[in-house]
Amino acid sequence: MTRTPAHLIDLTCSALDELRAQTPLVQCLTNSVVTGFTANVLLALGAAPAMVDLPGEAGQFAHAASGVLVNLGTPTREQRPAMLEAAAEARRAGTPWVLDPVAIGSLPVRTALSRELCDLGPDIVRGNASEVLVAAGAGVGGRGVDSVADVETALVPAAELALRTGGVVAVSGPVDAVTDGRRTVRISNGTPLLTRVTGGGCALGAVMAAFASVDEDRWATTVAACLVYTVAAGMAAESAPGPGSFSVLFLDALAAIGPDDLARRAMLS
Amino acid sequence: MTRTPAHLIDLTCSALDELRAQTPLVQCLTNSVVTGFTANVLLALGAAPAMVDLPGEAGQFAHAASGVLVNLGTPTREQRPAMLEAAAEARRAGTPWVLDPVAIGSLPVRTALSRELCDLGPDIVRGNASEVLVAAGAGVGGRGVDSVADVETALVPAAELALRTGGVVAVSGPVDAVTDGRRTVRISNGTPLLTRVTGGGCALGAVMAAFASVDEDRWATTVAACLVYTVAAGMAAESAPGPGSFSVLFLDALAAIGPDDLARRAMLS
Amino acid sequence: MTRTPAHLIDLTCSALDELRAQTPLVQCLTNSVVTGFTANVLLALGAAPAMVDLPGEAGQFAHAASGVLVNLGTPTREQRPAMLEAAAEARRAGTPWVLDPVAIGSLPVRTALSRELCDLGPDIVRGNASEVLVAAGAGVGGRGVDSVADVETALVPAAELALRTGGVVAVSGPVDAVTDGRRTVRISNGTPLLTRVTGGGCALGAVMAAFASVDEDRWATTVAACLVYTVAAGMAAESAPGPGSFSVLFLDALAAIGPDDLARRAMLS
Numbered sequence: 001m002t003r004t005p006a007h008l009i010d011l012t013c014s015a016l017d018e019l020r021a022q023t024p025l026v027q028c029l030t031n032s033v034v035t036g037f038t039a040n041v042l043l044a045l046g047a048a049p050a051m052v053d054l055p056g057e058a059g060q061f062a063h064a065a066s067g068v069l070v071n072l073g074t075p076t077r078e079q080r081p082a083m084l085e086a087a088a089e090a091r092r093a094g095t096p097w098v099l100d101p102v103a104i105g106s107l108p109v110r111t112a113l114s115r116e117l118c119d120l121g122p123d124i125v126r127g128n129a130s131e132v133l134v135a136a137g138a139g140v141g142g143r144g145v146d147s148v149a150d151v152e153t154a155l156v157p158a159a160e161l162a163l164r165t166g167g168v169v170a171v172s173g174p175v176d177a178v179t180d181g182r183r184t185v186r187i188s189n190g191t192p193l194l195t196r197v198t199g200g201g202c203a204l205g206a207v208m209a210a211f212a213s214v215d216e217d218r219w220a221t222t223v224a225a226c227l228v229y230t231v232a233a234g235m236a237a238e239s240a241p242g243p244g245s246f247s248v249l250f251l252d253a254l255a256a257i258g259p260d261d262l263a264r265r266a267m268l269s
Numbered sequence: 270m271t272r273t274p275a276h277l278i279d280l281t282c283s284a285l286d287e288l289r290a291q292t293p294l295v296q297c298l299t300n301s302v303v304t305g306f307t308a309n310v311l312l313a314l315g316a317a318p319a320m321v322d323l324p325g326e327a328g329q330f331a332h333a334a335s336g337v338l339v340n341l342g343t344p345t346r347e348q349r350p351a352m353l354e355a356a357a358e359a360r361r362a363g364t365p366w367v368l369d370p371v372a373i374g375s376l377p378v379r380t381a382l383s384r385e386l387c388d389l390g391p392d393i394v395r396g397n398a399s400e401v402l403v404a405a406g407a408g409v410g411g412r413g414v415d416s417v418a419d420v421e422t423a424l425v426p427a428a429e430l431a432l433r434t435g436g437v438v439a440v441s442g443p444v445d446a447v448t449d450g451r452r453t454v455r456i457s458n459g460t461p462l463l464t465r466v467t468g469g470g471c472a473l474g475a476v477m478a479a480f481a482s483v484d485e486d487r488w489a490t491t492v493a494a495c496l497v498y499t500v501a502a503g504m505a506a507e508s509a510p511g512p513g514s515f516s517v518l519f520l521d522a523l524a525a526i527g528p529d530d531l532a533r534r535a536m537l538s
Numbered sequence: 539m540t541r542t543p544a545h546l547i548d549l550t551c552s553a554l555d556e557l558r559a560q561t562p563l564v565q566c567l568t569n570s571v572v573t574g575f576t577a578n579v580l581l582a583l584g585a586a587p588a589m590v591d592l593p594g595e596a597g598q599f600a601h602a603a604s605g606v607l608v609n610l611g612t613p614t615r616e617q618r619p620a621m622l623e624a625a626a627e628a629r630r631a632g633t634p635w636v637l638d639p640v641a642i643g644s645l646p647v648r649t650a651l652s653r654e655l656c657d658l659g660p661d662i663v664r665g666n667a668s669e670v671l672v673a674a675g676a677g678v679g680g681r682g683v684d685s686v687a688d689v690e691t692a693l694v695p696a697a698e699l700a701l702r703t704g705g706v707v708a709v710s711g712p713v714d715a716v717t718d719g720r721r722t723v724r725i726s727n728g729t730p731l732l733t734r735v736t737g738g739g740c741a742l743g744a745v746m747a748a749f750a751s752v753d754e755d756r757w758a759t760t761v762a763a764c765l766v767y768t769v770a771a772g773m774a775a776e777s778a779p780g781p782g783s784f785s786v787l788f789l790d791a792l793a794a795i796g797p798d799d800l801a802r803r804a805m806l807s
Contacts, residue, residue, distance in 0.1 A: 520782025
């Protein structure tokens with residue numbers, strides 16, 4: 001069922017209420033650069049982060065968790081089997097899990113790992129356009145962690161990838177797009193300041209895992225995650241004189257954001 | 270000797286002065302989520318953090334350090350022997366060391382490691398009520414890194430654990446309790462905002478290691494650490510519109526806090 | 539060619555413009571305490587950080603990167619071969635690379651590693667006076683990550699080290715000194731608040747790697763990096779009530795700093 005923007009905003013408000021009522025436990029297997037920021041984003045929003053990423057613990061924890069994030073920013077030798085363990089057990093237990101294939105393309109370790117993880121059917125794949133193109137088998141990668149492709153170029157491959165994984169694919173950029181292969185929506189609330197703070201994209205993957213736990217419609221909850229995240233970023237950007245202040249005000253905005261902010265600011269199409 | 274609240278506040282003021290005069294060198298073997306925040310908390314307070322957590326270096330460093338923190342949030346394969354090495358050498362050298370058994374209970378790697386470390390006689394064990402109950406052999410664990418038990422329930426097991434380790438046990442929560450098995454005090458200065466910032470508990474363990482180096486009475490310095498930490502948090506919470514601002518103002522408050530703040534705000538019983 | 543302070547300020551302004559125009563891709567193999575802060579410093583300034591530190595990826599990435607930082611704060615077993623790989627490939631490809639030998643001296647793992655890396659000819663070595671003295675074979679090390687020697691004492695050994703590596707050596711402290719063995723300049727813009735925030739020194743190494751990519755004169759770009767960094771710190775310190783606020787305002791200042799700030803505030807001799 002396609003939903004109009006107004007329906008999606010209503011659903012986002014409900015999902016945000018649910019999230020704050022349930023405090024979903026979000027397991028993050030993520031990179032060393034953004035662990036602290038990711039945890040703070042989840043806490044500000046009302047979720048409960050837990051960075052359980054050891055082999056022998058990660059799979060067990062994925063059973064109990066409300067959602068799981070697997071982010072390939074700096075996948076250490078010890079994290080790699082833990083990531084596969086967590087993804088496999090999440091799948092078995094029905095715990096929604098998100099794959100963020102950071103900087104895949106020419107770098108061999110993460111690119112091979114991303115392929116293995118994709119075969120485990122991530123509920124959501126989140127990346128920039130270059131990363132999504134590589135995951136879809138249609139590109140060679142970006143420049144470091146940055147995209148060299150634009151979001152529109154990635155839309156058809158993203159939809160094909162979604163049909164292949166049976167999940168949702170979210171492409172982040174100046175405009176964010178979320179597709180499940182049949183339904184696609186664009187969100188235009190991003191701010192360039194999100195790209196001047198490390199973890200701006202990575203923490204969004206964790207937020208998607210948190211939202212995925214509150215409703216069965218993965219596409220809709222992924223849209224909700226993008227919307228809450230980027231509207232809060234827009235609120236913060238209005239009064240931030242620079243990237244340091246923005247990061248602080250963004251956490252405050254994630255804690256404060258409510259239905260009125262979403263209704264007034266959401267830009268969906 | 271039991272001390273009255275007024276004595277404890279005086280002692281806390283002296284310990285804070287001593288700490289700032291001595292700049293204790295605090296070795297932290299801690300989790301990847303909170304390393305930066307923990308170091309910033311120690312620096313703001315006036316201590317000197319050093320995150321030396323490699324096997325072959327950690328034990329040697331524990332000799333020279335003023336205090337050591339061993340935190341089990343994300344104990345990697347390489348950190349685990351380094352933690353045992355640091356704890357054993359700290360014990361040998363008489364360097365006070367703190368164990369923070371994050372999320373022990375059902376997770377097998379950290380739970381086994383915590384048991385080994387407890388046998389090395391930590392000067393201070395700090396945890397939430399669920400973690401302290403597990404360490405005391407009286408509970409099955411919390412929900413992720415959060416407690417599902419309350420502080421009062423953990424007090425008798427905490428006192429028993431303190432008698433067994435020969436050290437101090439601190440239970441963190443809405444009210445903090447510190448016991449050495451004979452003396453117990455409660456501190457009611459906490460703010461919920463400390464639970465909306467990652468590392469709110471973990472950094473307190475590092476602060477306890479810093480304070481432990483300035484006076485022989487471990488129970489009293491642990492009370493001092495809790496008091497300085499939570500009073501500073503209360504000062505920050507008064508003007509923080511959200512968790513992002515709180516985190517920043519908390520560091521400012523740790524650098525600014527003085528005897529007047531402690532005398533006016535401390536809530537001990 | 540020796541340059542007057544006025545020439546160096548002009549060159550710094552041009553280098554900053556170039557850096558912002560080119561968005562250099564800076565590969566950081568750095569310690570777990572400061573990864574997030576380092577990335578945020580680079581992003582605020584206008585560079586693009588990428589923390590690629592896995593064996594099998596680090597060398598390949600060093601070919602494509604604009605500059606590389608190797609920081610020995612917490613060199614894990616997996617990072618160590620990656621650091622050697624990145625340094626060797628950077629050298630082969632002509633990518634400038636910076637060595638920050640954190641806390642070398644008595645700690646055996648990092649001290650041996652630092653020696654191996656020095657033999658690979660770092661374009662820039664950055665450290666406090668104690669670290670530079672050890673790297674130059676003229677000292678035994680500091681207290682944890684802090685120096686026990688002063689900058690002036692380290693100047694002659696620093697110059698000798700520069701002649702031996704064929705690169706530049708920067709000594710950080712209350713006054714910063716930069717030498718290539720023939721030319722030496724002192725920068726007096728530092729603020730004590732930089733020592734109250736973790737990563738204050740470590741992130742400067744990354745900034746040096748970013749600046750090294752915009753001009754062939756390594757000595758001049760290293761001076762430019764120090765100058766931009768410490769002038770921005772001075773701007774932030776003016777309105778920061780404590781170390782938490784300072785850290786935020788410092789990132790804002792790095793994004794805002796321009797030629798006028800440099801001309802008005804630079805203190806070179």
